Structure formats: C-alpha cells, structure tokens
Amino acid sequence: YAVFLAGIPFQNQRYLLLSYPFVVISVFPGYERLVNILQKKKILLYSVLLLMLMLQIFYCIYYFKPAYERNVLEREIADFVKDDTHKNVYTFDIDVSFMSYDVNKNVINMWKEKIVEFSFNSIVIFNEKKFTVQWVNKNPMLNWNELNAKYTLQELRDFGNGWKAYEIRN
Numbered sequence: 001y002a003v004f005l006a007g008i009p010f011q012n013q014r015y016l017l018l019s020y021p022f023v024v025i026s027v028f029p030g031y032e033r034l035v036n037i038l039q040k041k042k043i044l045l046y047s048v049l050l051l052m053l054m055l056q057i058f059y060c061i062y063y064f065k066p067a068y069e070r071n072v073l074e075r076e077i078a079d080f081v082k083d084d085t086h087k088n089v090y091t092f093d094i095d096v097s098f099m100s101y102d103v104n105k106n107v108i109n110m111w112k113e114k115i116v117e118f119s120f121n122s123i124v125i126f127n128e129k130k131f132t133v134q135w136v137n138k139n140p141m142l143n144w145n146e147l148n149a150k151y152t153l154q155e156l157r158d159f160g161n162g163w164k165a166y167e168i169r170n
Helices: 002-007 013-018 020-038 042-083 094-099 139-150
Strands: 088-091 106-109 123-126 152-160 163-169
Touching: 013 020, 013 042, 020 042, 042 094, 042 123, 042 152, 042 163, 088 094, 094 106
Parallel strands: 088 106, 088 123
Antiparallel strands: 123 163, 152 163
C-alpha cells in the first residue's frame, strides 16, 4: 500500500488513514518493551505515558484540523450555491462536495474538459491562488485564464483562503 501511495501522482494525507492502525500495531512490541523496562521506575513510567498521551492528543488535533476546516469550507460554499439563484456553477475541486450537500444546480467541472464558451449569469467558485502552480497549462487554469480574458467577473463572495465566488458577466 505504501509503495502504491508513493507512485500515484497526487498525494493526500487522507490516504494514510488506512495504514495508521497497521503502523500502531507494528510499533506496539517496542512500546510494550519500553513499558516493561520502565515498570521498575514508576515515576518515569507515568511521566513517559503522560508525555505519549499528550503527544497523541496534540497530533490528533493538529492533523484533524485541516480536514475539519475543509469540511466547514465545503458546507459554507455548498450553502451559498444552494441559496444562489444562478443555474450554472463552474468550479474545480470543491464540486465533489456538492453531491454530499444536495446542491441541485448544473455543476460544470473545469478540470474535465476545455470549456469553449461560458454561460452568462452563471457563477464560478475558484481558488486561483491554490491552483496556479500545480495546474498550470492544464484545464482548470486554462479555463480560468480563458474566463478572465473573455468575460467580466464580478466577485460575489470571498470564502477565505483564496476561495471566491464570481458571477460571469458580459
């Protein structure tokens, strides 16, 4: 599984969640040996166990925070799109979450194909700052650049961290 993850072109920390229990099981003998050594010195044992517990809590919070923040962002954008009156939504990356939040709009993914013509009075949900480097000369950025070159974009809302909603105008 680790070799498979090392070979795929896109990386995500969520893929490591499946291997976490196996890593914990594999290091358990070393943990058990350490506890047996420290059994003789109770103060040291309790100090090490407390330190391990505190580190585990810290790492859980530290690594859970980005997933939680992404979830909050997805819900905020989905609620905005649901309440919006525009029929078409052009987006990339965030559109996957729309299925989970019952967004009943015509969602056009900017990654799947090069869009020749955009519909006026539609909205675009995009994060230019996040995609500029990774997706250069690929459909998301090609479509974004085409959109900026041929159409007027009116910013409707800033969701933070670079995510913005725009309306496509003449």
